[in-house]
Amino acid sequence: MRPYILAENHWRSVEETPYEVAILPWGATEAHNFHLPYGTDIIEAQEVAAEAARIAWEGGAKVTVLPCIPFGVNTGQFDVKLDINMNPSTQLAILRDIVEVLDRQGIYKLIILNSHGGNDFRTMIRELGLKFPNMFLCSCNWYQSVDQKLFFENKDDHAGEMETSVIMHLTPHLVRPLSEAGDGAAKKFRITAIREGWAWAERKWLQVTKDTGVGDPRKASAEKGAKFFKAVTEKVAQFFTEVAKADRKDLYDFY
Numbered sequence: 001m002r003p004y005i006l007a008e009n010h011w012r013s014v015e016e017t018p019y020e021v022a023i024l025p026w027g028a029t030e031a032h033n034f035h036l037p038y039g040t041d042i043i044e045a046q047e048v049a050a051e052a053a054r055i056a057w058e059g060g061a062k063v064t065v066l067p068c069i070p071f072g073v074n075t076g077q078f079d080v081k082l083d084i085n086m087n088p089s090t091q092l093a094i095l096r097d098i099v100e101v102l103d104r105q106g107i108y109k110l111i112i113l114n115s116h117g118g119n120d121f122r123t124m125i126r127e128l129g130l131k132f133p134n135m136f137l138c139s140c141n142w143y144q145s146v147d148q149k150l151f152f153e154n155k156d157d158h159a160g161e162m163e164t165s166v167i168m169h170l171t172p173h174l175v176r177p178l179s180e181a182g183d184g185a186a187k188k189f190r191i192t193a194i195r196e197g198w199a200w201a202e203r204k205w206l207q208v209t210k211d212t213g214v215g216d217p218r219k220a221s222a223e224k225g226a227k228f229f230k231a232v233t234e235k236v237a238q239f240f241t242e243v244a245k246a247d248r249k250d251l252y253d254f255y
């Protein structure tokens with residue numbers, strides 16, 4: 001039983017623990033090239049949250065990891081079989097209900113630990129922040145917490161070298177042989193501003209990639225995944241700890 005994982009605990013110990021921060025891992029259920037499982041983003045969110053919470057807890061931060069929300073925004077993958085889309089408006093409704101519980105019970109800090117590029121909680125945090133002024137709401141994309149270039153040769157957007165390495169490290173029994181993986185080659189927008197990144201439009205996934213991957217997975221290894229996972233969880237743990245210790249009424253300073 002891990003005291004920082006809510007689903008593994010019991011009422012008496014939960015009642016007695018003065019939690020400072022709730023952590024909500026949020027994944028997606030979607031195809032990941034031919035070699036990674038549909039639950040890749042769920043596994044990543046849960047494992048990163050659990051390991052970072054362990055480190056933070058052992059350092060004295062009272063954090064609790066809530067069960068992972070398994071569905072993400074997959075509006076662009078509507079034609080990929082059993083990619084389960086959860087609309088942003090549904091996500092907002094779920095988030096509102098969770099925030100309402102935390103607010104009522106005096107757990108005034110929530111971190112959404114996001115695993116999926118199609119999820120974006122920032123506008124929801126703005127809207128809920130106005131409705132629940134006592135709450136400190138924040139989100140983080142764990143995959144952006146450390147520079148992937150220091151660990152991997154090929155850039156990963158979806159099911160590429162980074163994700164493949166991480167899943168090879170965490171759940172190797174769920175990874176098909178790399179010889180079965182597609183190369184993750186992906187088209188980019190012909191429109192210059194979107195390609196440069198300062199304008200944005202959603203990609204229709206199957207018009208961009210043949211194997212659903214975006215990023216070449218073939219140089220992935222469990223060793224690379226282990227090193228990256230360690231660096232990520234240490235960094236994320238530091239974030240959890242800082243949020244736990246932060247004074248909600250005194251969050252800013254000059255730097």
Ligand SMILES: [Zn+2]
Pocket residue numbers: 032040041115116158159163
């Ligand atoms: Zn993924």
